[in-house]
Amino acid sequence: DTGVSQNPRHKITKRGQNVTFRCDPISEHNRLYWYRQTLGQGPEFLTYFQNEAQLEKSRLLSDRFSAERPKGSFSTLEIQRTEQGDSAMYLCASSFTLRGTIYFGEGSWLTVV
Amino acid sequence: QKEVEQDPGPLSVPEGAIVSLNCTYSNSAFQYFMWYRQYSRKGPELLMYTYSSGNKEDGRFTAQVDKSSKYISLFIRDSQPSDSATYLCAMNSGGSNYKLTFGKGTLLTVNP
Numbered sequence: 001d002t003g004v005s006q007n008p009r010h011k012i013t014k015r016g017q018n019v020t021f022r023c024d025p026i027s028e029h030n031r032l033y034w035y036r037q038t039l040g041q042g043p044e045f046l047t048y049f050q051n052e053a054q055l056e057k058s059r060l061l062s063d064r065f066s067a068e069r070p071k072g073s074f075s076t077l078e079i080q081r082t083e084q085g086d087s088a089m090y091l092c093a094s095s096f097t098l099r100g101t102i103y104f105g106e107g108s109w110l111t112v113v
Numbered sequence: 114q115k116e117v118e119q120d121p122g123p124l125s126v127p128e129g130a131i132v133s134l135n136c137t138y139s140n141s142a143f144q145y146f147m148w149y150r151q152y153s154r155k156g157p158e159l160l161m162y163t164y165s166s167g168n169k170e171d172g173r174f175t176a177q178v179d180k181s182s183k184y185i186s187l188f189i190r191d192s193q194p195s196d197s198a199t200y201l202c203a204m205n206s207g208g209s210n211y212k213l214t215f216g217k218g219t220l221l222t223v224n225p
Contacts, residue, residue: 004156006156031211033211040217040218041217041218042119042203042217043201044215045213045214048211048212056212089154091156091157095211101147101162102147102211104156104158105156106156107155107156109154
């Protein structure tokens, strides 16, 4: 068990391009979360999966954002038509139960130029 | 008013000092309280997890929760340069509310 794994760790993209981030949660964890963190701020909730079902999406997740978790294992977060305001660290986290402790990955840094 | 308030610092202390980090919150439904440590350009690492009011100790770290005052603290004893990081408080109400609400984080520097 190596914890929550995210890749790529860093991505620089031109405005208007699409990017995709992948998250592999801790193996026995069936709950998976995506958060976004900008400089000087705490992480903000984006979306939540229980197994393969996406149960909640924050209003922060515009229609350019889509997240999937096929087969309830790894998850992907895709951002279409990136904008400079999308520049942030995208954090994936997982937990075993709703009351369980939530463990974060190392994050994927996105820079939109 | 934000749901969770945390002084961003920066806070600078000499090695060996006792560090006190604090957060206040407004949502009385919060019952689960966490402290995460985040090194520069890394993900948050869970340090302490507390349910409801009271104290919890783990090595050099002590977490305190005072629900009556809506105030939580993290104390670090015998601080080390390796403790230099941003400390984030986070909380949720549990049950079906799984979303963590974070403070902005406090940047701590421990000087050798």
